[in-house]
């Protein structure tokens with residue numbers, strides 16, 4: 397059966413690496429992006445040069461109508477969506493709880509939680525055998541932040557990822573008998589566009605590395621490979637699981 401994988405936030409970091417590696421394994425790829433048009437198009441060109449099939453589609457995960465259009469356009473170009481990776485995410489404003497700002501909280505929850513849940517809604521509507529679909533697999537990109545509340549100043553981000561994990565478990569049980577598997581992956585600190593600014597500070601990086609049992613940050617391919625395994629039939633009895641890809645988590 398043809399496999400079509402939609403990746404939100406697929407133009408950079410973990411999403412982009414997942415796109416490249418999934419294309420090499422025969423998936424047709426839809427790369428969603430928000431502002432990174434050139435990066436998205438470059439990955440499409442790279443995949444096509446390797447003999448694969450890919451398209452790039454802009455859509456803001458904070459806007460429901462754009463999410464619905466993203467799914468419609470993907471299916472129009474590539475056929476039924478069989479796999480989904482929700483990688484789009486933002487850090488949001490870092491800071492202490494006493495300095496919270498309602499608009500900033502709403503923004504980080506809109507992208508990391510509500511957008512992801514609406515993508516799952518769209519995927520479920522299309523994949524569920526209860527609605528005439530052929531089943532599928534979904535991976536939600538959570539974070540190790542969900543486990544301990546995040547590093548200092550990241551409690552709001554951690555709360556969004558905790559919500560992702562709870563939602564993943566609930567949704568997975570709802571569609572488990574309808575051919576759809578839903579899992580989340582919890583990366584630890586990974587070198588990507590999201591973190592390279594902070595990790596270029598040597599003192600910050602060595603502090604982070606000292607807190608990880610493997611004593612190093614991760615690379616995007618190490619997360620992408622775990623995502624691809626969760627998407628694959630090799631993980632056929634796994635749903636509602638949280639897979640930590642984090643070098644052992646935190647030293648506490």
Ligand SMILES: NC(=O)c1ccc[n+]([C@@H]2O[C@H](COP(=O)([O-])OP(=O)(O)OC[C@H]3O[C@@H](n4cnc5c(N)ncnc54)[C@H](OP(=O)(O)O)[C@@H]3O)[C@@H](O)[C@H]2O)c1
Pocket residue numbers: 404405406407408409410411428429430431432455456457458482483484485486507537538539540582583584585586587588589590591
């Ligand atoms: N890197 C880490 O250490 C780490 C650790 C744990 C979890 N994660 C999670 O892994 C996922 C991927 O992050 P990454 O490390 O690969 O960083 P990244 O390169 O910054 O990837 C995030 C992507 O999401 C996109 N995005 C953000 N808001 C969006 C929106 N409203 N609509 C559509 N796309 C949007 C970004 O595009 P724009 O810039 O154009 O908005 C970007 O391409 C995120 O969910 C993140 O929370 C990362």
